[in-house]
Structure formats: structure tokens, C-alpha cells
Amino acid sequence: MRFPPALPSRAALILVAAAAPLLTACGGVAGPRDTAASPSSPSSASVPPLAHAGLDYQLGGAYTPPKGVGVVVRDHTASPAPGAYNVCYVNAFQAQPGAEDEWDPDLLLRDGAGDVVVDKDWDEAVLDIGTAGKRERVARRVNAWIDSCADKGFDAVEPDNYDTYTRVPDGLLSAADAEAFASLLAAHAHARGLAIGQKNTAELAKDRERVGFDFAVVEECGQYEECGTYTRAFGDRVLVIEYTAQGMRRACDGWGDELAVLRRDLDLVTPDDEGYTRATCADL
Template sequence: MSRLTRRLLVTAAATALAVTVPLLNRNSADAAVTLPPAHAKFDYQIGGAYTPPAGVQVVTRDRTAAPAAGLYNICYVNAFQVQPGEQNQWASDLLLRDAEGNLVIDEDWGEPLLDLRTADKRNRIAAKVDGWIDGCAAKGYQAIEPDNYDSYTRSKKLLTATQAEAYLTLLAAHAHSKSLAVGQKNTVELAGHRQAVGLDFAVAEECGQYDECADYVDAFGNNVIVIEYTDSGRRKACSQYGGTLSIVQRDVDVSVPGDSGYVRKTC
């Protein structure tokens, strides 16, 4: 689940808008990825897959779900933290612990943080997540959204931004080798390093609410997907960027139609 702070084939319309870009500073100079079309109608479905609303061109779904046929699909991967109930799937030493040996937990979502402090651990963690990325590619996704880039800010100062960037650079290189674009999830303070890390577009939660959209635009141009969780945040984002960015408002639980809390609004 994403933290609140912060296939198949592309349809004709999406194809017209989508941008294919060469990868810079990569081992395979002739490789390329296709970015999500800018200012496209978007739906965020990480809480459960459902038939996209009419007109939607871009969808994000969890890596365990199938892509939406005929759309541009982004594969959500919790890359920096452990999903609830999946702790036993990880080697114990890859879970971040404090000086007393206690797991460091993202209290908002009950997710243990992964330990990125050494190159060996980053490589071992990346090897597992790369398998998930391979799964996204095999299903027909065109991009990945590695979540919790900012987990270092919740690490009791045990992790650093530099370690987070080094780890995400590994994931980005692997994703690019599978012709998948890579989205930077939140973490606006590191947006200026996007090219060095290998990030192609941004997925920004609540940048309208917290006046951060301009910073993402400075780094990524119009290749920014905005997700707001409040009416005020959506209105602000739409008033400033409704003509250039993909903007949607969802409920915090990113629930599915028919659920009592389901919300989806656009500009």
C-alpha cells in the first residue's frame, strides 16, 4: 500500500501522446522505454483492479494484478518496505533493525523497512525485487512504480538518501533492461537527482495539497502523475496544472467501486 504523505497495447489516443525515449548512461545505448502519455486520464487502482472509467488511458495496478487491456499500465511494487504478512518471505538480516534489535516499522502502514545500509544487502534486496519487476514485464506492463523511496525518512536516521538512491539505481537499470519505464514515487527532495538514478517520470501524492507540484515539474516536465486525497488538494492541483498533468483524486484506501469509501474525481 502506498504511504500517504506526500499491456498490453496502448490505445490509439495513448499511442499518439506517449513518448519513447532513449536511455541515457546505460549499458545498452540503443534501448528505449515508452513513458506514460502526459496529461492523460489516469486511474490509481493499487487497492484492487476494476474496469477503468471511460476515457482512462493510464492505470496503475499492484504487481499481483493483470494489466488493463488496451491501456498504458504501470506496475506498483513496494520496493523499500515489506507488505503486511510477507515478512517471512525475506531473510531476517535484510529487515532494518535498531540498536536494540527491534524491527523499524512504518507505523502508518505496519510495514517493516528493508535494510539498505550496505552494497551487499542492496544487491540481495534488488535481486528479489528484480524478480517482481520481471513479473511485471512478463504480464505486459510498460512501467513500474517502486514505492517508499522515502523510507529513509522513517528509518530512525539509520538509512540515508544516498543509500536509497544507490538501491533505486539498481532497480531502474534492471527495469530499463526489460524496456520498462521507471517512476519516481514522491520524495520530492530527491527529484533533482532523477537522471543519475535513472527515473523517467514522477508519481506524486498530494503535491497539490503541499505545494510541491512545481518541484516535480522542474525535474520531470509534464511527465508527472498527480494523486490527491482531498478536494482541496485536487482543486489546487487542477487550478495550476489541470491543462498539463495527469491528475486524479482517490480515497486514501484506494478502494474499488461499490465500496462505501470509494472516491474518484478529476479536473
């Protein structure tokens, strides 16, 4: 699922390792790191968000974070929130609504009849990451957005729609395609000093080290009772967003002492808009 697009100092927002801390180039303290060397291994400058931090999810529009928020997620077209750990959202696996003409025609996934495959839930054309060559070409454009995130001063990136392969006709895309593409993004994010978060897709969480993900951004793991799947893979480096009272209660009862848990409205509107909802476990 995905939607349109005085605070602590940054040093206070860095996850502290249980073992001896490692100083980063950003002046903070690094959290636990994967030691296996690979093209997507995090650099010394890429640090995941603080566990169990105050969280705000602002994809529907940027606004001043409420008191106590230390981690903010905003669209890549926005600017980071001053004083917070900032996660930059990019729609990586699908074209934005109405933006399919901005992509080379052969990079849009097509069905057996030659028609562009559209994710009907979001009215977005699916990008074709089914071959190594096409993955590289799509990644070049998404990585340019990641560059913009880094240049603006974001701390991490959240590439959305990792699970697109589950919403296309059988055989057109696979989990292996999604992981191979995500690995390209992870390697680039780490090279730019950004951490990278896995978005949803519980079934692939077990592969997070191999792909290169540092933390997870998870919608409705309480509602669908999946939070444990993510914590087994990521520990407490999981940002949880719920959209229902039931899901929020489950997430808070089971994981509220360990994870950053937030309830938002489905449209992720700003506080000035009708329908704005924001709550934390402390509000229950």
C-alpha cells in the first residue's frame, strides 16, 4: 500500500549499537552493521533510524513535525525536516499516475497482448524490471532521485512498491526480479551515504541482508499480524504505520515497547486538511 506523495539533534537520533559504537562521517553513532562485504553493504556513513523513535509519515504534504518526533518520512520532491532523521520516499517500481509517458515505452511492463500493465489500485503503470538490462536503465532514473535525496540532506531512502511483482499477471515479474532491482538501489544509496528501507513485502524480509536493506518501513503489520516477520529480519529497526484502530491496537500491544508505531489517515493529509489523523501508542 502506498500514498501520493524543538527536536532532538541528529546525533541523538542515531541508533546506538549494543556492541562498541562506531563513529560516522555524519557525527553520530552507527547502529549494528552487517559485516559481510557485498556491493550493497552499507557505507560507514549510512545509518538506520533510531529504534522506537517518535515517527511521522508525511507523504501527503510536508508540515512541521509534532513535538517528540525524531524520524520523518517525506516525498523526494520535499525538503528534509530540520533537526530530524529524514527518510526520502521514491516510487521505484511503478510510474506515478499519468507519468508513464515520461518513461521509454519499452520500460513499461506489457502483457501478452502488448498492453501496458497497470496497478489498478493506484492507477500506475508498472515498470519492467524483468531483465538485467532494463533493471539497469530503470535504476539510473530512480538513482537520480536518490541522488536528489542525498543532495537535499536526507538520511535514508524508502523505495516503494517492492511488492509490485505480486500484483501483475503470473510470470511477468518475479521476486528475484524485485530483489535484483532493489539491490541496485541499495548499492547506490549506500554509495551516497544513505541508509535504505525495505517497504512492506514480508515474504522477502528474510533476504534483507543479501539485498542490502538496513531497516523496514511497514504499513499495517499490526492489522495483518506480520510485525514479527519484520522484527525477525530487522530487529527493532522497523517503522510501523497503521491505518485502522484494530491494527494500531495490535501493533501497540505487541510491539509498542520496541518499535516506532504510528497511526495515520489513509490519504496522509496535513494537519490543515479535513480527515487528518495522527496517533501514537501513548495516545491509546
